[in-house]
Amino acid sequence: MTRVLISDDDDLMRAGLIELLTNDPTIDIVGQAATGRQAVEQARRLGPDVVLMDVRMPDMDGIMATRELSRIAPGARVLILTTFEQDDYIFGALRAGASGFLLKRTRPEDLIAAVHIVAAGDSLLSPSVTRRVIDRMARQPAPDLADQALLAGLTRREREVLELVARGLSNREIAAALVVEESTIRTHVKRLFMKLGLRDRVQVVIFAYENGLNRAE
Known part of the structure; x- marks a missing residue:
């Protein structure tokens, strides 16, 4: 229950x-x-x-x-x-x-x-909320990164996965984009949560937003 x-x-x-x-x-x-x-x-x-x-x-x-x-x-x-x-x-x-x-x-x-x-x-x-989060994140200027040490601890592949999760992509969509197995992406996502001290995908979006990732160039 x-x-x-x-x-x-x-x-x-x-x-x-x-x-x-x-x-x-x-x-x-x-x-x-x-x-x-x-x-x-x-x-x-x-x-x-x-x-x-x-x-x-x-x-x-x-x-x-x-x-x-x-x-x-x-x-x-x-x-x-x-x-x-x-x-x-x-x-x-x-x-x-x-x-x-x-x-x-x-x-x-x-x-x-x-x-x-x-x-x-x-x-x-909700879909409309996801769109607002991503749009606002894209407009956010780069702040002073308080979490540089955490970001520096990620592998290149983990950084790619982080940015794709932050854009709202599912594990299946990320696997297709990176041409790997979905199980591999699940492993990367779990490691991201552990390394960054995050609980779920919503927190990944907020982390990316607050650290200037995926912003518009």
Whole structure:
């Protein structure tokens, strides 16, 4: 069973999400919260696998709650579900440790699939959000690289894989681009996570963005 905590200040939205997700017999709704602070407290007590997190909430917003959850309950994966597609929300949530960012207009079947994807340890962004991340990353001027030592520790092939992951390519697409087996790419990706201290592909995108990779020339 995938244990899910729902955090949203809209009573009707929480009720709708509960009704939707309980249609999947492998999802167990273990709790619900109306504020970010309640979400943090319940996650600490209930130990969910996934927290569905709204952004705009009273008391503590979803981004602050996500940051706190990353600190006190790292086993809980946060999937942001919001109406708002603003850059500040997207990048704030991903930097805070969210494993996914979806819009509330997402199709029901895609939301259920997203819960399972995030619970399995992978990451997920809605297509429009992925496009915004990549576009903004491409416009970002090169900063002073605080992570030069980490980047210098990558092999040439690992650096190539890093840049392709950061562009949003799947393992299969990277394997095709580099003309290698998909299993080889999976190995490279695991080594990237380990060497860079990253948890998932979303964090790879943020790392690349913050370090000026894949920017427009």
